[in-house]
Amino acid sequence: MIEGSDQLEPAAFEMTNTDDNAALSQALKELIIVECDKDVSADSVTNDEPLFGGSLDLDSLDALQLCMAVKRIYGVRIQGATAARKALKSIDTLAETILKKS
Numbered sequence: 001m002i003e004g005s006d007q008l009e010p011a012a013f014e015m016t017n018t019d020d021n022a023a024l025s026q027a028l029k030e031l032i033i034v035e036c037d038k039d040v041s042a043d044s045v046t047n048d049e050p051l052f053g054g055s056l057d058l059d060s061l062d063a064l065q066l067c068m069a070v071k072r073i074y075g076v077r078i079q080g081a082t083a084a085r086k087a088l089k090s091i092d093t094l095a096e097t098i099l100k101k102s
Helices: 021-035 060-074 081-087 091-101
Strands: none
Touching: 021 060, 021 091, 060 091, 081 091
């Protein structure tokens, strides 16, 4: 945990091998739940369900927080509305974006 904060340290979500898609997907689920303060378990989120309108029910502020966290943790910048809509469709598309750009 970051001192004085409810957020986990970025290292909690880092991957030593981003080729492991299952581990990356799990880390992204946990990242979204923590960064966007969602009250669901990572196991209840499927990799292909929509991030907006699905069980996570993300909004535009969540999208911004998530894009900033992905840049901070994975070094991948999701820039522009079109790129963000494409990358943030689901856990699968977000993982694919990270793997492609890292």
